Amino acid sequence: MENKIEISDLKVYYGDKQALNGISLDVYPNEILGIIGPAQSGKTTLLKVINRTLEFTQDFSVEGSVKLDGVDIYSIGDVHALRRRIGMVLPLPVGLPLSIYDNVAFAPRTSGLRDKAELDVIVERCLTQAALWDEVKDRLDSLGTKLSGGQQQRLTIARALSHQPEILCLDEFSIAVDPITTMRIEDVLKDLKNEMTILLVTNLVQQAKRLANRTAFMLNGDLIEIDDTDVIFSENPAEKSTYDYVNGNFG
Amino acid sequence: MNRSELIIQIIALATLTIACVLVWVVTTEVFHVEGEILSVPMGIDSGSDLIDRLYSMIPLLCVAMLLSIAFAFYIEEWLSETTWYYRIINQQISILANIPSLIYGILVICIFLFQVKEFLNFTLVLAIVFLVVPVIIRTTQSAIRGVDLSVREAAYALGANRWQVITDHVFPRAFPKITGGIFTVISRVLAIAALLIIVCELRTSIIQDVSSYEISSDVFVLISLALLSCVLSSFLQINRNS
């Protein structure tokens, strides 16, 4: 089985400050890879490298290689097409100043889809997958930014699914979402795994334990350990710091 | 204020000054302003003549506004903020936008008092351009900067290209502020127009004595001081922003 993503010796600098110190890891197709680690460990940075949104930061530099289906992402000419292959959900929802419908239809439209009937199907499918359809189906024309925080986050997830990405990156998606909705979204992720590869950055270690096939533990820009989730959460992971972090007696 | 900032400001100011001197030299040379004052018959005899003339400037005004908005989008979206030419352009616009509109008014009035026919249209055009362009560029720039970075990033992350991000997200969000800038400019232009009409009618009523009229040197001192302090104020504002 071929790897979906191959990262080798990835180093990222913000100005003089190094945020990733040479990370190598592979992501398998159709797995949920949990990424855990305390604040500042470089989890968000890792995701931003993969969809190349790091490029909006001033003064960054990247060394090493990231390959998507065997192709180096920095050699891909059409960065917009690359980004459409990857869905990204940020910790706090960013409502585009558009209606609920247009939020979800935005990405398909940017890639040229104009047919209303097809868009309707996509909008309904994505909102359903994000566990939001029932709540908003009667007011698709109202502004997305007027939804509650948790609803907006689910709208962001629907939006991230709208261009049928091969990879879905979630960065601490549940910060602004209540526990019950979080559970519903987690169920959705378990199903989505059949269609795509999921990178789940989370600061709730139990969430990684519940969902992830494998889990990576990061600390201060280093990848400490990556292994099957069962191993990471067992009594004897390879590194002691992993055990300490997972069991909450860290630092 | 660090050293490179200072150098940028000096370059911006120097190029502006050179440009003004050039305009001055060219106009006085080409139009022979000095010595011919009042020797040419006036183009405008009444307030309503002037209003006609001003109406004919409306298309120019609109074109100037549209180009300014386009230019503001260009420098904000395509030029990187760290390049030296972006910083020089930015500085120049800020100096120009800070010049009180009254100064243009006084300039135009002087030319009206000593009406020189060919000079008249040229001055009106110049005044409109200087009155409109910097202010529109400035307000459009700040409107564009006011759009959340997170909105842009979210749109880019969905695979939108620069044009789609600008037309679908940045422009609609910046639009209200841009219209605000347009109204500021319209008010400046209307105020100057009103002033011109008053001067024009006054002039026709005292026309006989105008030939002996000389502008007091105090006026020039005051205008110079006004320009100086507005340059200072734009320097200070730029530094606070960055």
Ligand SMILES: Nc1ncnc2c1ncn2[C@@H]1O[C@H](COP(=O)(O)OP(=O)(O)OP(=O)(O)O)[C@@H](O)[C@H]1O
């Ligand atoms: N735009 C930036 N400019 C400069 N430094 C940055 C920037 N973004 C992140 N960093 C630095 O890079 C390091 C890694 O940050 P990153 O956001 O990737 O961590 P994280 O693991 O996502 O943390 P958290 O759990 O708090 O979200 C941190 O030390 C941070 O200060």
Ligand SMILES: [Mg+2]
């Ligand atoms: Mg983070």
